[in-house]
Amino acid sequence: MSAPNRKGFRPAARYSALNLVRRGISGSEWPPAWRQHPLRAGYDAVIIGAGVHGLATAYYLAANHGISNVAVLDKGYVGGGGSGRNTAIVRSNYLTPEGVRFYDRSLSLYRTMAADLNYNVMFSKRGHLTLAHNDGSLRTMRWRAEVNKVQGIDSEVIGPDDIKELVPFMDTSTQARYPVLGALYHPPGGIIRHDAVNWAYARAADSLGVHIHQNTEVTGIEVAAGKVTGVRTTQGAISTPIVVNCTAGWASTIADMVGVDLPIITHPLQAAVTEPVKMFLHAVVVSGSLHVYVSQTDRGELVFGASVDPFASYSMRGSLEFTEELAAHVLELMPAVAKMRVLRQWAGLCDMTPDYSPIMGFTPVEGFLVDVGWGTYGFKAGPVSGEAMAEAVATGRTPEIIATFDLARFAEGRLVGEKGAASVGH
Amino acid sequence: MADPIARSPIRPLEPSTILEGWEVSGARSQAPLTICDVTPLAKVTVRSDQDLFDVAYGRARRDEHGTLVVGSAPQEWLLVGSPGSAEVLTERVGDHGFTVVVDITHGRAMLRLTGAEAATMLAKVCAVDLGDHMAPNGAAFRAPVVAVVTDVIRDDQDSTPSYLLHCERSSGQYLFDALTDAGAEFGLGVDGFTARH
Amino acid sequence: MSSGSRRLTPQAVEVIDRANSVGFTFDGRSYSGHPGDSIVSALLASGVTVFSRSYKYHRPRGVLTAGFHDPGCMMQVGDEPNVRGSHRLVEDGMVVSSQNRWPSLRFDVAAANHAVGRFLTAGFYYKTFIKPQPLWPAYEKILSRFAPGGRMSADSVHGRYDHRFAHPDVVVAGGGPAGMLAALAAAEAGATVMLVEEEHALGGHLRYEPSQHKDLATIVGRVAGHPNIEVLTDSVVTGRYDDNWVAICQRNHPGVFERLIKARAKVLVVAAGLVERPYVFAGNDKPGVMLSTAVRRLINLWAVKPGERAVVLTANTTGDAAVEDLERAGVAIAAVVDGRRGHTVVRARGPKTGVKSVELADGSTVEADLVVTAVGWTAPTSLLNMAGDRPRYDPAAARFFACDLPANVLATGGITGDGTLDQLAEHAQAVGREAARRSLTTRRQWQAARPWAASPQPETDDVSPQAIPDLPRHPHPEMFRSTSHGIVDFSEDVSSKDLVAAVAEGFNSIELAKRYTTATMGPTQGKLETVNAVAVVAEAIDRTIEDVGTTVWRPPYAPITLGALGGRSHEPTRYSPMQSWHQANGAKPLVAGQWIRPDHYGDPEAEVRNVRENVGIIDVTPLGKLDLRGPDVSRLLEQVYVNRWAKLGVGGVRYGVMCAEDGVVLDDGVTGRLADDRYLMTTTSSGAGTVWEWVENWLQTEHPDWRVVVTPMTTSYASMNVAGPKVRTLLERIVEDIDLSPDAFGYMNVRQGRIAGVDCFMWRIGFTGELSYEIHVPAGYGLDVWEAILEAGADLGIGAFGVEAQRIMRLEKGHFIVGQDTDGLMQGFSAGIDWLIKLDKDDFAGKPELTWQSQRTGDVRVVALQPVDGTVVPLEASQIVDGSGAIMGRVTSSRMSPTLGRSICLGVVAENLATAGSVVTIRLPDGDLVKARVMEHHAHFDPEGTRLRG
Amino acid sequence: MLLVPCPWCGPRNASDLRYVGETSRRPDPASVTPAEWRAYLYDHANPAGPTTETWYCRGCRRFFVAERDTVTNVFTSSRPPGRQNPEEPR
Ligand SMILES: Cc1cc2nc3c(=O)[nH]c(=O)nc-3n(C[C@H](O)[C@H](O)[C@H](O)COP(=O)(O)OP(=O)(O)OC[C@H]3O[C@@H](n4cnc5c(N)ncnc54)[C@H](O)[C@@H]3O)c2cc1C
């Protein structure tokens, strides 16, 4: 991607240990991380959805392109969508070269995010293991490893002994019902504090002049002569030539407002945490065949996820089946954790596409852009998507790095190859 | 050449004997709750665009020959008869409209669970309401039992609750083992085969 | 910390068995208690007052609620972490230790955190360790050492857990007076009831109300005696899910550690009572600061004296009753501070481990070691919230109330209002009757809808809705925080100051403040702290509590073990009829989905050679088989396969490939015509289920007029493939009624006859490339026939071969495996089956996509590859690259061919490389590059097929 | 666990069924354009609200059509599939 001239970003109140001590001593409060503003009558661009994608797009519009008369609208609170509900697994070991390149760019933005945004987002490099329990999935793991290696991504298939060393709690006995035959090991993968990422982008965007409007639901989009002219919201109308749809699970409802059909089905995806215990699981462990993944946070809880619910729904109530299956499968892998207790379960909405790849860029309606189709894997893509979408808005052209993710690919039969070996992808 | 021996997918409890060409267990259990492998029973499925047998979907009853006629799905019936009777059962169906009869004796395993606590035990592994209001004697439905799709037929024996469990053959041993595990707290006993069904 | 016995003389309603005692250890020291004691009551009775250290500041913590959700009383018991010490009963020999302390409860290194407390404010982590970046991992390591909670051990055994389904008409959550009376009324109205109580006994708050003892005993007796009521104690309703799917965690079922009950309740009655709310003031987390209900429980249930000198802050009758209890227990009452008159406490002072004095709002200071607060209640609306209700705040009663419940959920008791005990009873009984009425209506509806149910009873009972009287709400002062700041969330160590700071930083809604401070995110999940947090946030942003609202309550209401959720492991496995032979003959098992199959019997390459030279036999029972009958079967075949079927005669067999509607290869297999209107379709083993539903879908939704009946027959037949040059000799010995001569029974034909005395049909096909017969016999005879074949072929050198040998041979023959050599995007022409796809058919699944694919260039192709150096076997999934390193394809299958003595592959390559003779570059996993040649035929061995046609 | 109303079995646990997807009409392969066919393959109304969808019941082994609200997950009706009404999407 052409490196746009970076203005950088200077927060009003710089976060650092020293300033923390100073304020601790003086007892003075920190200023708001982002401010509340009245809704302007018009913005140069309106971004719907204050998740990581919307916030990052706004930030890069301001930081990389100097476009800061931008509003981010959300019907709820900042990070109240998938970005606040996800299990925050970050990795780049995808199956296709386009996927690998794209997610690797995101990972490198994540690596420097704390310094770039002056906010500790607690990126925790843990190593990411995708287990194989049969030779079919072992072959798929190798496929991913080999594609990754060609692209220079650190990714390798390892055997049960190495797995046992990384995860001493793993049952690697050959008698197991789902024997662990091997795993795709991706050392750079890890977890991150998802909320911190959202807040860091919100704070940085705000300090560059972006308006963040919470509790502002978009109820309609004005289109005249095939061009976007404004949006209607529960807080009033706004005129704007550009609308970027960053609403993930709700993407279809927004696209519907301008008559754009999307190949998206919204499925709930659930997650759960246990009560905290002392650290015993360092790596992130994923099993595609068992539809489960698990990591332990610095707070000591196990965070679990699975595959999406089996039917389309906008309900975020969650189900008992999810925790039952999850527990059964986690215990197939780590029988010794049976006495840990589940503390909370929750759900978010995922915008699933037919090829497990996003839909990004321009649409037949001029001024209406999409950054959707993030399914179960979109958090890790927040930074690179924001960067690319900002470039698309600013230049009016589709950046090369997202060219294969265009909406037209479905009508033209050019699906992205991540579907080639579909598995639980987080 | 010796006569071929037919075997159930479930290992018989010793002593085993041969009955109607099938290897069966001759063990006897006095337990108040018993499980019995009745796979050798003849099992025939009938599909027809006609309403045959006067047995509706969801119901099971014995006909005048003593054959258990199960309404196993809409326009689908399962006939259960004594070992070796599949051909007779097939012939008896006769010619009616578009009717297809398939002998599935070898393709399915069948268990019988009998005892006052049979429903309580099954409720550990089957999500369908087995109470008398929802599944009285003569009820038949298909649902997962310990995660295996199973035809469950309530067929009480001398007014003791009893269930026939009918599943795809290769899962038979698994289903049997899982039921034995679930029944342990009720003192479940394994009973040998009797031709009665 | 230990200061002698605090056990009181026998109390009227105590639950301990003084005649017996049990011994246990806590942090290595021995203690004793009585059966009926909780761990904490036994320790308290022995004078122990500190049970843990807090999460962030590592402050000593004692009893707060003396119930399950007591945040400071989580302990390690043996290998079990986070045991609720105020709930778990002591047992003889228990090994208990405190959590969150290092090296000991008394000396805790991390308590130094306390000294820097004012810097550990909300959002501390986000603002620090930012630079230098490379240091964060090191900081992280140290921080994670302070993770709270117990310890896991890798060799801990799984233990036994179980599941159970239940179908009560009514589930009542909560076994207090309201729950019991509702249960009784529902049961008397004819409903079956499951009454669930979290504590060890029924009674709710009446258990520690000596004056109500007699009445309680009467109600409990009636409940226990009612045949329609099933009582579950030490069990908790953990969640209410869509359509009243109710989860119950039962902790006292014999033989299991915990058991999950899944109840489809026709009506759920929530009678969860009230949770007493702590008060926020400085020092409110010191050991010695307790809730009034805690004090009442300790004295009345366990006969434990909670302190020596008490200050009681009371704003309600429970607080008043606590004063009476304390006096009776011989605790000096230093002061009663009446919240109803606007009085309050400001600060508890003393060393870290306890209270010495209390500062009151009037400025006075009172010496005391016990501070008791009774400032109000939190309605545990969790279950109602899960049912979609948004509880609403009533300032007059100072708590939230349920309002918009779905028809299948009702609430009664403290969660709905107060009133007198009589009014409560009247309300509960009305709710019980209404629950019965609604559930019996639902029962009748379900009976009518389910064909196997008994016919519904005619409605003899009165079916008009029962009026439910209002339960009056008592006024209660709104008391959340004193003039000082204190702990709001005891599990997470979040103070009111943290919340105020969070609001100032822009986290000015309850959801954002929650996430920024982690308030309500700990083990108590908001039961104690949500309303105080809401009140503090409301005050900080100058809005009402109603405006701020609460966070989302989510399951589980109380934590539940992974073991209970997982239950017994139920992972179905499938075996062929020949399994016992495989096992006895050293087969190495291969897990293929649910199937367990022989991978090989020791030496797969030798198995291959034996097939090529003599004869071998493989168990192929898992092959999917569908019996298709009726006049329209051939129309169905034309619809689902890409190739043509109309001309297949009786006795003929044909290979076919299915594609999905997007043209992607779905499955393949052979289908034979056994009679005019009877066919047998085979599918791949893993595709059997999918293909069956796929075929049914076409029949039921697109072509309901076609007359075809489909019967899944996969395991009706034991299937075995006998292959090799000597197979005919072998079979001639044991096959009857079939002429095996090549003219009578040619390649791609099916015949019926007998083998080893058993009816069979066999088809001549050849996945292995040898002359071979696939024999299908009724499954029950499988083992007999298998053994008979082996016996008959002993002198011919017959041997069994496994899946691996078959894979090698099929690769030698270049047959692709769907899902291995094809993938989730590969359309028909890419698989190299151009000869099969008949685009001139009127229609078939996927036809439009395949038509367009045929008009396009630039796709990938499956090709056979041979490494130029035949000793190199490129690992499957090795990438094929071009000169610039770009990916041009990959190896999908590879083996060393025992027959050819060289390596052979199938691969997927870009179309421009797919011409015979072109040489591609394979990148091996270690980075080495090797050359491989694209072959003319997919078959590496005997491309003309002379052997199998022999 | 959702209760799904099978027209033949009455209310059944969702785990006894398979969700097939939004009910759609298969275009005539003889005349279909690529855009139409791919809309059939990939596009979904995906409404947040009432929808018409197909389920397969593993109990009675029947496909059927149901109306459900995707926000509340409440089913309002279900019926056999078929061509009773040619205008009706299948
Ligand atoms: C349980 C779970 C686990 C996951 N795990 C991972 C993981 O480990 N790794 C990973 O990379 N990804 C993961 N994901 C996926 C990831 O969370 C999402 O893809 C990503 O967060 C999407 O971000 P977003 O900014 O596009 O959308 P969101 O964060 O969902 O934001 C969309 C916003 O749009 C708002 N909105 C919707 N409609 C309107 C309207 N009409 N008006 C105004 N605002 C509106 C919503 O309120 C919401 O805040 C997971 C998802 C879930 C649910």
Ligand SMILES: NC(=O)c1ccc[n+]([C@@H]2O[C@H](COP(=O)([O-])OP(=O)(O)OC[C@H]3O[C@@H](n4cnc5c(N)ncnc54)[C@H](O)[C@@H]3O)[C@@H](O)[C@H]2O)c1
């Ligand atoms: N709760 C008190 O301490 C108290 C004190 C004085 C007066 N009152 C009055 O008494 C009445 C309350 O009686 P009640 O019967 O409603 O409440 P209760 O507190 O007597 O009983 C509720 C019971 O429900 C149990 N419970 C809560 N959630 C549960 C769950 N999810 N699963 C299983 N069990 C669960 C609790 O353990 C408790 O025993 C009200 O009128 C109230 O004003 C209550």
Ligand SMILES: Cc1cc2nc3c(=O)[nH]c(=O)nc-3n(C[C@H](O)[C@H](O)[C@H](O)COP(=O)(O)O)c2cc1C
């Ligand atoms: C990575 C991660 C970790 C979480 N850890 C906890 C936790 O320790 N305790 C808790 O109560 N909730 C935890 N949550 C869940 C949130 O409380 C909340 O349920 C989730 O953000 C969804 O919001 P909602 O429940 O308000 O709909 C966690 C969420 C995520 C994404």
Ligand SMILES: [Zn+2]
């Ligand atoms: Zn059904």
